[in-house]
Amino acid sequence: DIQLTQSPSSMSASLGDRVSLTCQSSQGIGNYLSWYQHKPGKPPKPMIYYATNLADGVPSRFSGSRSGSDYSLTISSLESEDTAIYYCLQYDEYPYTFGAGTKLELK
Amino acid sequence: QVQLQQSGAELVKPGSSVKISCKASGYTFTSYDMHWIKQQPGNGLEWIGWIYPGNGNTKYNQKFNGKATLTADKSSSTAYMQLSSLTSEDSAVYFCAREATVAPQYYFDYWGQGVMVTVSS
Numbered sequence: 748d749i750q751l752t753q754s755p756s757s758m759s760a761s762l763g764d765r766v767s768l769t770c771q772s773s774q775g776i777g778n779y780l781s782w783y784q785h786k787p788g789k790p791p792k793p794m795i796y797y798a799t800n801l802a803d804g805v806p807s808r809f810s811g812s813r814s815g816s817d818y819s820l821t822i823s824s825l826e827s828e829d830t831a832i833y834y835c836l837q838y839d840e841y842p843y844t845f846g847a848g849t850k851l852e853l854k
Numbered sequence: 855q856v857q858l859q860q861s862g863a864e865l866v867k868p869g870s871s872v873k874i875s876c877k878a879s880g881y882t883f884t885s886y887d888m889h890w891i892k893q894q895p896g897n898g899l900e901w902i903g904w905i906y907p908g909n910g911n912t913k914y915n916q917k918f919n920g921k922a923t924l925t926a927d928k929s930s931s932t933a934y935m936q937l938s939s940l941t942s943e944d945s946a947v948y949f950c951a952r953e954a955t956v957a958p959q960y961y962f963d964y965w966g967q968g969v970m971v972t973v974s975s
Contacts, residue, residue, distance in 0.1 A: 781961040783899075790949055790965035791899070797958040834899055838960050842915035843889075843901040 749773055749837050753846035759854040766822040768849045770835035775816065779839035782811060782820045784831045785848070791834065795820060827853060856880040858950055858966035865972045866940055873936040874969045876950030883931035884908040887953040889962060890924065890935050894946045904953065905933060940973045947971075 750773035760766050770780065778798035783791035793802040795811035798818055808823045822829055830853055835846040861875040876888065890902040903914035907926035914922065921944070923936045937944055948969050951962035 778958065779960070783962070785899075790951075790968055791962070792965075793961050793963055796954075796961035800959075802961065802963065836899075836901075836962075841913060842917070845899040845901065847898045 748842055749776060749840055749844050751835050751837055751844055751846035753833075753835060753849050755849060756847065757850040757852070759852040760825050761854045762825055762827065764825045766825050766829075766851065768820045768833050768851070770818045770820075770846050772816045772818070772837060776837045776839035778813060779837060780813070780818050781836050781838065783834045783836065784829075785834060786831045794833070825853075856952065856964045858952065858964055860948075860950060860966035860969045863970040863972070865974065867975055868941055868973055870940055871936055871938040872940065872971055873934055874948060874971065876933040876935075876966050878931045878933065878952070881952075883926075884928055886955055888924075888926065888933040889951045889953055890922065891949045891951060891962075892946045893949070893968075894943075902935070902948075907931075907933065937971065940971075942973050945971060945973045 752771045754769045780798050782795040784794050785791040794805050798813045799811045810821050812819045832848045832850045834848045857879045859877045864872050866872045884907045887904045887906050889904040892900040901915055902918045902922050905912045905924040905926050912924050926933045950966040952964045954963040
C-alpha cells in the first residue's frame with residue numbers, strides 16, 4: 748500500500764501566519780492527492796483536489812502544491828476557523844490511503 | 855442541494871453484525887461512486903471501499919474483505935454498509951462520501967455526518 752507521511756504531526760501558529768503542511772508519498776502518485784479539513788463532530792471537508800485545485804467554496808487563502816513526491820497545503824494567512832486536523836489522501840492506486848493527519852492549533 | 859443522511863448510532867454486541875445506511879438526495883444517486891471511510895477513536899481515516907449504485911459494482915480495501923459488505927438500493931437512493939463478526943476493533947465512526955467523477959476531480963465532495971458504531975457486551 749502507498750504510505751503518506753504527513754509532517755508535522757501537530758503545530759501551533761498565530762493568527763495571520765503563513766502555514767505549510769506537508770504530505771510525502773512513498774511512491775509516485777502523480778497529482779492524485781487531495782486534502783481534507785476535519786473538525787471535531789463534523790465530517791471532513793474537501794479543501795484541495797488533484798494536488799493543486801481548490802475545492803468549491805474553499806477560501807483563496809488555501810492553496811496546494813507539489814514538488815516531486817512532496818505535496819503541500821498552504822494557508823497564506825491563518826484564521827481562527829482554520830484550526831483543525833488536515834489529512835491528505837492518495838487516490839492513484841487501491842487501496843486509497845490517508846496520511847495520519849496534521850493537527851493545527853492556534854498559538 | 856446534495857445531502858447524505860446517515861443512520862443513527864449503534865451499540866452492538868461482539869460477534870454480531872450491523873447494517874448502517876446513507877440516504878442520498880439532491881443528485882442522481884446512480885451516477886456517482888459512494889465511498890465508506892472509517893475513523894477509530896483518536897485515530898485517522900481509513901478507506902473501506904466504494905460502490906457504484908448504477909450497477910452495483912464494488913471495490914474493497916483488502917483489509918475489509920469479509921468484514922464490510924457494500925450494497926445500494928436505487929429505489930430509495932440509499933447506500934448500505936454491513937459489518938460482520940464485530941469486535942472492539944470495529945468500534946469507530948463510519949462516514950459515507952460521494953466521489954466527484956469528472957477527471958481529474960476525483961475527490962470526496964460530499965460527506966455524511968458519520969455513524970458511531972460501538973461494539974460492547
